[in-house]
Amino acid sequence: MSEILIDDDAGVRIITLNRPDRLNALTGAIMAPLADACADAARDASVGCVIVTGAGRGFCAGGDLKEGGADKAVVSPNSDSGSRTEQGFARLRAFMETSRLLHEMPKPTIAMVNGPVAGAGIGIAGACDLRFAAKSASFLAAFDRIGAGGDFGSTWFWTKILGTGVARELFLLGEKLSGEEAFAKGIYTRLFDDETLREETIKAARRLADGPRMGYRYMKANLNNAEDWAFEAALDAEALNMTLSTSATALIWREKKKQAGGSND
Structure with a gap:
């Protein structure tokens, strides 16, 4: 059974964590293909919007400690790979590319939170531009329960999103937090009945995929810049990106009009 499922739907790429019996908890066997799937979605020009979700009744329960999490493949210290600590760091950091890609790829990303999310899962959800959740969803950091500091960008994203x-x-x-409590705090962008979550999420994703992709590309760049850049630098980038996006969009519209048999004027 594949632990990552990929579906394409009219320009929307749906990436599904597929370990429903473990609430899609993360192991090396799922984290590596998840990062690869996000990288592929980022570079595939046919994809206009990316949805990340979980199979079954949960989004992602964090690292699967019973299965060794990210450290299962760490071996004894050696001259090629270094100490166990070095190996563990390198392995986990590679897996965490998932969060960077979801946050930085030049297209909208949506976390479809269909149930409980905890641990590393809140980092993956936080990395996405939007979070659509079912009313049965919950939210739990959970790192304190294992004496951990946080990973997958969780402390960075939620500080940026919530303060x-x-x-x-x-x-x-x-x-x-319950789904309603998380929505009230601004953790979830929108909250839906469980039976309509997928339909509503895909509807929004299709709208984004069918929209001005160059506009969204530069809009997302501006929004990401705003997280850290000084105001004047952000203004410079906005001016440049506004010019680039409108020029690209105008060219695309002219091409569509030409293909439809209209005038180029």
Whole structure:
């Protein structure tokens, strides 16, 4: 059984974590192909929007500690790979490319949170531009329960999204939030009945995939710049990206009009 499922639907790439019996908890066997799937979606020009979700009744329960998480393939210290700590760091950091790709790829990304999300899963959800959740969804940092600091960009994303005060509350107190509570805090972008979540998410994703892709590319770049850049630098980038995006969009519209048999004027 493949632990990552890939489906294409009218310009929408749906990436599904497929370990429903373990609430899609992460092991090396799922994290490596997940990072590859995100990289492929980022470079595939036919893809206009990416949805990440989980099979069964959960989104992602974090690392599967019973299966060794990211460290299962770490071997004894050696001259090629270094110490066990070095190997563990390199392996985990490679898996965490999933979060970087979802956050930085030049196309919209949506986390379709169909149930519980915890641990590394909140990093993956936070990496996406939008988070559409079912009312049965919950949210739990969970790192305090295993004495861990956080991974998959979770501390960075949630500080950016919610502010440092709320992020510290979530991580340090480690309280589980219901779907409604998470939505009220701004964790989830939209909240739907369980039976309509997939339909509503795909509807939004298709709208994005059918929209001005060059516009979204530069819009996302501006939004990402705003997280860290000084205001003047962000203004410079906005001016450049506005010019690039409108020029690209105008060219695309002219080509479509030409193909439809209209005038180029």
